[in-house]
Amino acid sequence: MERRTFLRGAGMVAAAAGFGFKGVAGAAAGAGSAAGGGHASASSLKLGIAGYTFAKIPLDQGIAMMRRVGVNALSIKDFYLPMNSTAETIQLVKEKFSTNGIQIYAAGVIYMKTQAEVDRAFEYAKALGVDLIVGVPNPELLPYTEGKVKEYNIRVAIHNHGPEDKLYPSPVNVYDHIKGLDNRMGLCLDIGHASRAGADPVEIVGKYGNRIFDMHIKDLSEIAVKPKPIELGRGVLDIPGLVKALTKINYTGYCSIEHEMDMSDPLPGIAESAGYFRGVVKGEGWVGRG
Amino acid sequence: MERRTFLRGAGMVAAAAGFGFKGVAGAAAGAGSAAGGGHASASSLKLGIAGYTFAKIPLDQGIAMMRRVGVNALSIKDFYLPMNSTAETIQLVKEKFSTNGIQIYAAGVIYMKTQAEVDRAFEYAKALGVDLIVGVPNPELLPYTEGKVKEYNIRVAIHNHGPEDKLYPSPVNVYDHIKGLDNRMGLCLDIGHASRAGADPVEIVGKYGNRIFDMHIKDLSEIAVKPKPIELGRGVLDIPGLVKALTKINYTGYCSIEHEMDMSDPLPGIAESAGYFRGVVKGEGWVGRG
Numbered sequence: 239m240e241r242r243t244f245l246r247g248a249g250m251v252a253a254a255a256g257f258g259f260k261g262v263a264g265a266a267a268g269a270g271s272a273a274g275g276g277h278a279s280a281s282s283l284k285l286g287i288a289g290y291t292f293a294k295i296p297l298d299q300g301i302a303m304m305r306r307v308g309v310n311a312l313s314i315k316d317f318y319l320p321m322n323s324t325a326e327t328i329q330l331v332k333e334k335f336s337t338n339g340i341q342i343y344a345a346g347v348i349y350m351k352t353q354a355e356v357d358r359a360f361e362y363a364k365a366l367g368v369d370l371i372v373g374v375p376n377p378e379l380l381p382y383t384e385g386k387v388k389e390y391n392i393r394v395a396i397h398n399h400g401p402e403d404k405l406y407p408s409p410v411n412v413y414d415h416i417k418g419l420d421n422r423m424g425l426c427l428d429i430g431h432a433s434r435a436g437a438d439p440v441e442i443v444g445k446y447g448n449r450i451f452d453m454h455i456k457d458l459s460e461i462a463v464k465p466k467p468i469e470l471g472r473g474v475l476d477i478p479g480l481v482k483a484l485t486k487i488n489y490t491g492y493c494s495i496e497h498e499m500d501m502s503d504p505l506p507g508i509a510e511s512a513g514y515f516r517g518v519v520k521g522e523g524w525v526g527r528g
Numbered sequence: 529m530e531r532r533t534f535l536r537g538a539g540m541v542a543a544a545a546g547f548g549f550k551g552v553a554g555a556a557a558g559a560g561s562a563a564g565g566g567h568a569s570a571s572s573l574k575l576g577i578a579g580y581t582f583a584k585i586p587l588d589q590g591i592a593m594m595r596r597v598g599v600n601a602l603s604i605k606d607f608y609l610p611m612n613s614t615a616e617t618i619q620l621v622k623e624k625f626s627t628n629g630i631q632i633y634a635a636g637v638i639y640m641k642t643q644a645e646v647d648r649a650f651e652y653a654k655a656l657g658v659d660l661i662v663g664v665p666n667p668e669l670l671p672y673t674e675g676k677v678k679e680y681n682i683r684v685a686i687h688n689h690g691p692e693d694k695l696y697p698s699p700v701n702v703y704d705h706i707k708g709l710d711n712r713m714g715l716c717l718d719i720g721h722a723s724r725a726g727a728d729p730v731e732i733v734g735k736y737g738n739r740i741f742d743m744h745i746k747d748l749s750e751i752a753v754k755p756k757p758i759e760l761g762r763g764v765l766d767i768p769g770l771v772k773a774l775t776k777i778n779y780t781g782y783c784s785i786e787h788e789m790d791m792s793d794p795l796p797g798i799a800e801s802a803g804y805f806r807g808v809v810k811g812e813g814w815v816g817r818g
Contacts (some may be wrong), residue, residue: 302796306796309761469799470596471806477811506596506799509759515802516761520768520804 249377269425280485280519285512286343286492289315289456294501297331301338307512310493313344313372313452321348321362328365344452344493346372346426347397353373353382360386372426372452374396377405377415384419395451397425401463402432408435409442413449426451428496429475430456440479446489454496455480455515469497470511471518570775570790572807574781575802577631578744579605584791587621591628593795597802601632601741601782603662611652613637618655633782634742636662636716637687645670650676662716662742665704667695674709677816684714684740690721699723699732703739714739718786719765720746725752730769737777744786745770745805757788760801761808768808 244457287309292300304312312335319331335342346361350356356379363371372395375383396416398409406412409425409432416423421461429439432519443450447494457473459466470477484493495511497504529678559655574662577599594602609621625632635653638661640646646669647676653661660683663730665673676741677684684777686706688699696702699715706713717740719729747763749756774783787794 307800308759436814469598469803471803471810477807481811506795509796510597510803511801513759513761513805514807514810515801517767517804517807517809518811519807520761521808 239250247273249263260356260446262293268400274473280481283481283519284527285309286311286494286507288494289313289318289349291495291497291504291508293317295504301335301340303508304340305338306505307509308362309495309512310476311341311494312341313341313346313347313370313492316348316428319356319366320500323362325365328362332366342366342368344368344370344372344395346370346395348373350375350379350383352394353379356386360390360392363392364390365429368397369450370392370395374399378523380419380423381414384423387420387422393422393424393451394425396427397426397454398431398435399435401436403431408437408516409439409446410437412429413446417451421449424451426452426454427479428454430454430458430465430467430498432495433458433461433475434465438440438481440476443480443483443487443489447483447489450489450491452491453484453489453493455511456496456498457511469499469507469514470495471514477515478521481515481518484510502517560721565580570771573771573774573779573809574601574782575599575805576601576603577798578784578786579603579608580637581785581787581791581794581798585608585794587624591625591630593798594630595628596795597799598803599783599785599798600629601631601633601661603636603782603784604632604656605636606638609656611648613652615655622656632656632658633658634658634662634685636660636685638663640665640669643669646673647675650680650682653682654680659683660741662684663811664689664695670705670713672707674713676698677710677712680713683741684715685716687744688718688721688725688727690718691726692722693721698722698727699729699736700727703736706739711739714741715743716740716742718744718746719770720744720755720786720788720812721746723748723751724755725766728793730766730773733770733773733777733779737773737779737790740779740781742781743774743779743783745783745801746786746788747801759789759797759804760785761804767805768811772806 287304289312305318332342345366345368348359350373356375357370360477361374369461370393374397383394396406396412398406398412401407409427412425425446427442432439432442457468457470457472457475459468461474500507554817603724622632628741635656635658638649640649640663642762646665649661649663661757662685664687673684686696686702688696688702691697700714715736717732720815722732747758747760749763751764762790787798790797
């Protein structure tokens with residue numbers, strides 16, 4: 239093997255590193271598209287953090303953790319920015335993240351049980367400047383929500399929540415609800431809850447990929463109704479299969495780590511999970527190598 | 529894809545988890561050998577920690593960090609167990625690790641500038657019960673060291689240390705010194721120092737694989753004489769290529785993370801690096817899948 243081969247992509251990564259703070263996913267995406275010439279590559283998958291990960295972590299620490307692990311995209315939860323925030327507060331929080339190189343790419347998960355809550359979610363998303371709400375509108379509110387999607391041109395990704403959930407236990411239930419609606423209504427596929435509900439995330443990506451706008455990635459100790467959440471790669475979920483399936487459909491959304499263990503001290507687990515995901519993505523390099 | 533396929537290896541991992549504390553590498557190895565039927569698999573690669581990683585971390589914290597990241601093998605450095613320790617102290621420290629599910633698989637890096645220091649290193653390794661010294665004997669001591677290798681049946685893996693090192697700057701220098709000696713004398717390939725010295729670790733594995741007994745894995749921000757150490761996967765070193773090369777030669781030693789940044793707070797970086805390595809290894813799953 240020539241030295242050139244060993245250093246594959248080195249220039250791109252170095253260039254990205256020189257660009258100040260930049261997520262590794264972004265750097266890898268650059269290298270991937272340069273090498274692949276338009277060919278679908280796992281390297282273009284974008285890594286993010288699902289806001290719930292920081293349920294017990296103050297805002298400034300959450301930002302510091304994201305910087306430390308080099309992940310620069312967040313789906314923000316209301317505990318970092320209450321739903322009734324003023325436009326000024328929304329701007330301040332948004333700037334706090336952007337100053338630290340972090341993009342708020344979505345708002346959620348947002349529960350919507352009334353029309354007023356749907357209205358509020360869209361106003362909040364608009365003020366935040368995001369084009370995606372990760373949400374759980376009650377099923378009877380779906381036609382109303384669809385009207386708002388058209389009015390605001392903001393997408394809604396409905397989050398599946400596992401077998402005990404009465405509204406959307408499985409991504410299949412979500413899809414059945416949204417398949418006849420505006421195609422800006424889709425899924426936030428939570429691979430842990432989906433697996434608990436008996437759905438295979440890899441299969442779901444293959445079947446409903448064009449309506450998957452967001453992903454919550456995690457791992458489970460076992461496939462059961464109440465498994466232990468665990469660092470990505472230590473459990474039983476097929477992350478390489480998922481990465482392959484997402485690559486095959488040219489998935490353009492984020493793969494956001496939702497870390498649900500050690501919630502008062504999540505940094506090591508987030509770091510391990512981010513490393514694992516990047517490693518699986520990079521493992522693509524195995525294919526077709528001499 | 530059938531559910532069975534998605535859960536590939538699930539039983540093995542669950543079994544390993546039920547076995548109390550067990551490194552993930554071990555669990556993966558089980559799944560790999562079951563699936564591969566004797567075929568070389570990256571999943572059999574073993575992850576460890578190189579002792580220098582904990583240069584600024586007290587012993588109990590080092591153990592806690594290893595447990596947290598699920599890595600159960602350590603090449604111990606003298607700051608955790610001084611070279612002049614009594615047999616009792618050696619036993620106490622060894623038991624402290626084993627009680628926590630951690631195997632001390634090697635001692636080092638140990639510098640040996642005199643015959644007395646060679647003697648001491650072998651007595652220390654014997655008392656520790658390890659069959660591997662990661663060491664730097666002065667070149668003029670190599671014949672004497674070879675005698676000790678034969679006497680104790682303890683292997684010596686000589687560690688390369690980069691272009692500024694006068695003794696063994698590159699793994700090529702190490703190999704040139706040991707190629708004519710007992711085949712229990714070999715290399716601890718440090719992929720960072722090797723790259724800094726202009727050697728391609730992937731090529732070195734291909735050429736000298738049968739004499740590589742240990743690995744220090746890490747990443748570099750760029751290929752240069754003085755690059756920044758960086759979390760595995762964020763730099764320019766070809767970890768997937770390395771994993772492939774090690775798999776090809778059925779490497780049976782450890783791949784030990786030597787984390788040389790944030791040394792007073794290394795846990796997140798160790799976790800990210802461990803995750804990345806496991807992800808690359810698991811990325812092998814891409815190959816030959818439908």
